[in-house]
Amino acid sequence: MKSLCLTLLLLCTTVELNAQKSEDFIPMDAVTVFSINNISLLQKIPLDELIKYEFMEDLQQELFDGSASGKTIKDAGIDFDQKFNVFYGMNRDYSVTGFSFGINDLSKLFGAFDDFDEVDSPYEGVQFYSSYFNHLMVRGNIGVLLRVDPIxxxxYDISDSTWYARGYSDNRRYNYYDDYYEDDYEEIPETYDEDSPAIEMEEYGEDVYNVEEALEEIEESGDYIIEEDYAPHKNFYDLKDSIRTALRREYLLKVSKELFIDGQNLRKSDKVLAEQLTHVVEGVFYLDNERNILKTQPFSYYSDxxxxxxxxxxxLYKNNKIVGDIRLKEHSIEANMTSNYGDALGTIYKELNSSKFDKKMTKYIHKDNSAYFTYNVDLGKAYEKTYEIIMPILKKEKSRMVSSSVLAIEMMNAFLDKDAIFDMYRGGMFGSFNGVKKVPVRKLVYEYDEDFNYIETExxxxxxxxxxxxxFSTNRNDIPAIFMEQMSNMNSEWQNMxxxxKIENAFLNSVPLFIINHGGMFIMTNNENLAVNNPDGFGANKLTRSQIKATKKSGFLYGQMNTSKIIDNIPRTWMTNKQIDMLNAMRTKSGDMQLTSSKTSISKTDFKLVYDFKGEYEDSGKHLLDLVNSLYVIMK
Amino acid sequence: MKKVYLFLTLITLFTISSCIEIVDDISINQDGSGTFKYNINLSSSKVKISSLLALDSLDGKKIPTRAEIQSKIDHFITVFEGKEGIKNVQMGKDFGNYIFRLQCDFKSVKLLQEAIKSTVKSEVKGNEDFLGDNVDWLIWKEGSFERSVPEFSIKKVDRLNEKEINLLKQGSYISITRFDRLVKDFSNKSAVMAKNKMAVMLKSNAYSLSQNPSLLENTIYLSPLKP
Structure with a gap:
């Protein structure tokens, strides 16, 4: 009987472990989640190509050492019947990055993740592996790769407080190792004891360590309270490194405990994500903008x-969550996104996006362009609504800084001619990219005579x-005209043609910039053909009727680009080497990408991104990752 | 200090991502005094540099504004012109074409070298040996003049990718040494003598130079002074 119970218990445990789903291991701190359902699509993708994607950026540094070269995801022992969930998040204490996935062959997994060494696990039933700052946790058939970094x-704040609490002053704060070895090494006082508890933490893998306890212990021991300004064994940066290591471990344990012991995860705590994860599509994504907004610089700085x-x-950002589905079709990938928001923000957005499409814009977009967008917002209405909602909030704050800002805003609101401002920039805007053009650029070279005297030659x-x-469309062409007239009086490079x-050398110090300012449009371009030959628009070469129809039909935003033209032509000057590698990897792809939006309601706006690729369906995994990556970059 | 380091980082960034032309022109009088000119011409990369300057950062490195660069150059020059034996310092800055021209008169070659070294040393803390503290790259003796280029650039090149190396190959470094008397001979077989026989020129591309700084090493032997 006893053995039967034990067998049943073991069976239940096994069933429970195997019933675990990878999506139940997304930390609650995750703000952005991409969950790929149909990961069989990714089977053939080489791991070294996968790790080039931006969404792997935070992990890739120590994830592979080149030994993954030539291996595919299929070789990594990953269970294709489970979702593959990539997540990223940040709170005021730490950032968390990683992915959760199903495992069907642990030995194959470590064939790919061969830098990971098993370490003592603080939690029963969970295996811990670590490689530098990345940690792989395995329970049953689930793996979670996690990286947690303190902010x-x-x-700095903790290090700073600890430094001063110990009685050290700035004198020893910035010493260097060289100084230490040269000047202080021989003078280490006898009270220093190597067996004393050290603050520094070696690589994760030692005993569970609590930073607060460690600091208390050190305080009590008194060994480190040395003569004033004398801290030869550690400078401020050593201390900071030690604290960073201790915090990294503490936060890692917190996150992993929540996941594996307390059973807390984002799917459980957020109904929106839970609902999204039930969708039968190739992938879903989720961005909690309510929490995301807190990490932005001004909010983070002023929150204290x-x-x-x-x-x-x-x-105002309450319930501001962006969710979406990714669907794979025979020759296209579709991402349907919904941006949800609360009443206050929804009211502003509704006013902002209530502008009518200005058809005049389409005259200035060539039908064979590489990419273009239109953006229709009513800034006047949005300003009024924002003023109505934001000002009462600002007025409640009694600080001098905010009050003076409120005063300045109120004065400007009272005295400025808002009608003139919002008539000049009504809100309709467009942009187009027409590839690259070979343009003669002036340069100077040195010419030498026979005695090596030289002159600069153009x-x-x-x-x-x-x-x-x-x-952008405008009702007040007269206002920019006043400005340009005066500029031409002061600067000969401004010429009325x-x-x-025409403004000479205005674009990248090299080529002229043209401004068209008439007929209700204000346009800046370096397209000489548009300004000189088509200042009233491209005529028969403007956007086609079907292109205009699609553009007009979209809500406040419409964008389209020809992927291959963009990949081939987009200037790489300001890109990082990694981004250039990504672009080069996509060079063989071709197709059109189209972004449309719905009308904005008080609670949401829908967006749809369609990528019509001309490649084979079996390459769709790569296309899918390209799209996921694009969305990740936009949302992060 | 940090600002100057940023400026040097910027120059390095531009150097490795742009086609650069450097002319290093030194005229020496019989008493060892002379004039030093150093021109950096980035005009063939001005589109790229203008694009870079439009950014806040690239690959995690901060890109300074034009005003910041201007102020850093001004500061550097102020320090340089305060050095012993240096006078009439002029700095031409053409931000339209990205051409920078430094010119100064010096009392002796030794003081010129010391001035450059100590200016860099005082402004780049932690990189005291940036220009090779114990290495003389200008040696004037009666009847001969030895010159080379500092080796600092070679350390950076190991980390460049193929694209950056190709750009360096397009760049050039021209070293001209002029005298007020005839040149008798010189050691570097790649050097060229001026028609008036009072100047010697050496040319290399920036990449070759970075790989082998000795390319521009040259000992120039002079004719005896006319009575």
Whole structure:
């Protein structure tokens, strides 16, 4: 009987372990989640290609040492019947990055993740492996790869307080190792004892360590309270490193305990994500903007100074969550996204997005462009609504800084001619990219005579310049005209050419910028063909009727790009080497990407991104990752 | 200090991502005094540099604004012109074409070298040996003049990718040494003598130079002074 019970108990445990789902291991701190359902699509993708994606950026540094080269996801022992969940999040103490997934062959997994060493696990039934700052936790058939990093300002604050609490002053704060070895090494006092508890933590893998306890222990021991200003064994940076290591471990244990012991996870705590995860699609994504907004610089900085104000402001973002489905079709991938928001923000957005489409814009977009977008917002209405909602919140804050800002805003609101401002920039905007053009760019070279005396000579060299146009509709062409007239009086590079203005060398110090300012449009471009030959629009070469229809039909936002034209032509000057590698990897792909939006209601706006690829379906895994990556970059 | 280091980082960034032309021109009088000119011409990369300057950062490195660069150069020059034996310092800055021209008169070659070294040393803390503290790259003796280039650049090149190396190959470094008397001979076989026989020129591309700084090493032997 006893053995039967034991067998049943073991059976139940096994069933329970195997019933675990990877999506139940997304930490509650995750703000962005991408969950790929149909990961069989990714089977053939080489791991070294996968780790080039931006969404792997935080993990990839120590994840693979090159030994993954040539291996695919299929070789990594990952269970294709489970979801693959990539997550990223940040709170005031730490950031958390990683992914959770199903495992069907642990030995294969470590064939790919071969840098990971098993370490003592603090939790029964959970195996812990670590490699530098990455940690892999395995329970049953589930793996979670996790990286937790304390926020730098938090580490600094604790280090700073500890430093001063110990009685050290600034004199020893910034010493260098060199100084230490040269000047102080021989003078280490006898009270220093190597067996004393050290603050520094070696790599994760030692005993469970609590930073608070460690600090208390050190205080009590008194060994480290040495003569004033004398801290030869550690400078401030050593201390900070030790505290960072201790905090990293503490936060890692917190997150892993929540996941594996307390059974807390984002799916459980957030109904929106839970609902999204039930969708039968290739992938879903989720961004909690309510929490995401808190990590942005101004909010994060002022949250300590003006907590109530920041609380009020962030409450505007209540329920502001962006969720979406990714669907894979025969020759296209679709991402349907919904941006949800609360009443306050919804009211502002509804007013903002209530502008009518200005058809005049389409005259200035060439039908063969590489990419273009239109954006229709009513800034006047949005301003009024924002003023109505934000000002009462600001007025409640009694700090001098906010009050003076409120005063300035109220004065401007009273005295400025808002009608003129919002008539000048009504809110309709467009932009287009027309590839690159070889343009002669002036350069100087040295010419030497036979005695090596030299003079600078002007020559021209053809260089690739991106051709773009940016314009907006206006009811007040007279206002920019006043400005340009005066500029031309002061600067000879500003020239009135009749139907357009030309500003020499204004674009990248090399080529002219043209301004078209008439007929209710204000346009800046470096497209000479548009300004000189088509200042009233491209005529028969403007957007086609079907293109206009699609553009007009969309809500406040519409965008379209020809992927292959963009990949081939987009200037790489300002890209990182990694981004250039990504672009080069996508070079073989071709297709069109189209972004449309719905009308904005008080609670949401829908967006749809369609990527029509011309490649084979079996390459769709790569296309899917490209799209996930694009969304990740936009949302992060 | 940090600002100057940032400036040097910026120059390095531009150097490795742009086609650069450097002319290093030194004229020496018989008493060892002379004029030093150093021109950096980045005009063939001005589109790229203008694009870079439009950014806040690239690959995690902060990109300073034009005003910050201007102020850093001004500061550097102020320090330099305060050095012993240096006078008439002029700095031409053409931000339209990204050409920078430094010119100064010096009392002796030794003081010129010391001035450059100590200016860099005082402004770049932690990189005291940036220009090779114990290495003389300008040695003037009666009847001969030895010159080379500092080796600091070679350390950076190991980390460059193929694209950056190709750009360096397009760049050039020209070293001209002028005298007020005839040149008798010189040691570097790649050097060229001026028609008036009073100047010697050496040319290399930036990449080759970074790999082998000795390319521009040259000992120039002079004719005896005319009575």
């Amino acid at each position: 730098s300002t938090r580490v 100074l003006m907590p109530y104000l920041i609380e009020d402001i962030t409450s 020559t021209f060299e053809e260089q690739d310049i991106p051709i773009f146009t940016l314009g 009749g139907k357009y203005w």
